[in-house]
Amino acid sequence: MAIITSYATLKTAVADYLARDDLTTFVPNFIQNAENKLYRTLNLRNEETALNVTISSGVAAVPSDFKALKYAYVDQSPVTLLQFVSPEEVYNDYPFRAGAVVPNVISRELSNFIFGPYPAAYTIKGIYYAKLSALSDSNTTNWYTTNAPELLLYGALLESAPFIGADERMATWGQLYQSCLETVKQENTAAEYSMGSLTQRVS
Secondary structure (H helix, E strand, O other): OOOOHHHHHHHHHHHHHOOOHHHHHHHHHHHHHHHHHHHHHHHHHHEEEEEEOOEOOOOOEEEOEEEEEEEEEEEOOOEEEEEEHHHHHHHHHOOOOOOOOOOOOEEEEOOEEEEOOOOOOOEEEEEEEEEOOOOOOOOOOOOHHHHHHHHHHHHHHHHHHHHHOOOOOOHHHHHHHHHHHHHHHHHHHHHHHHOOOOOOOOO
């Protein structure tokens, strides 16, 4: 059984678990589907990326690898933290799309961020979650292959369901996948909110 350290060893492990020679060519699809589900459902600390965009004509370009916004603020002193709302709220609450003031809300519309009230040319900074590059023969490792390879393995195995039907192994793989998923979530939350030990300051 292959030890998972890369895209190649992940493909081998999935094929070994399936034990079906007729499914070998589908294994990359199973992995891709499993990756995409994780990217849609998890926002992890390792995906956090600095946001630094400039408003022009009332909008700012959304980064190409953007998944979700953690927080954003207007880069001035003091900073103005922006509330993320729906585009409908922006247009409903701020229908006059002209002016040059400090915005207090942000939303995404297609490939742009929009703001309310209509903003001046401020720089917007913050943190967003970026989608990892998909595994491939040229991109052989990512955070999951290094830190949670079993999550990719069981996720890919579950994606084989349409081909192997009512296989009794599906229930086991599903349970293992959910267990791994919860562990990754818990570790991410613990790392996010860990305060560490407190040190008394001597004045």
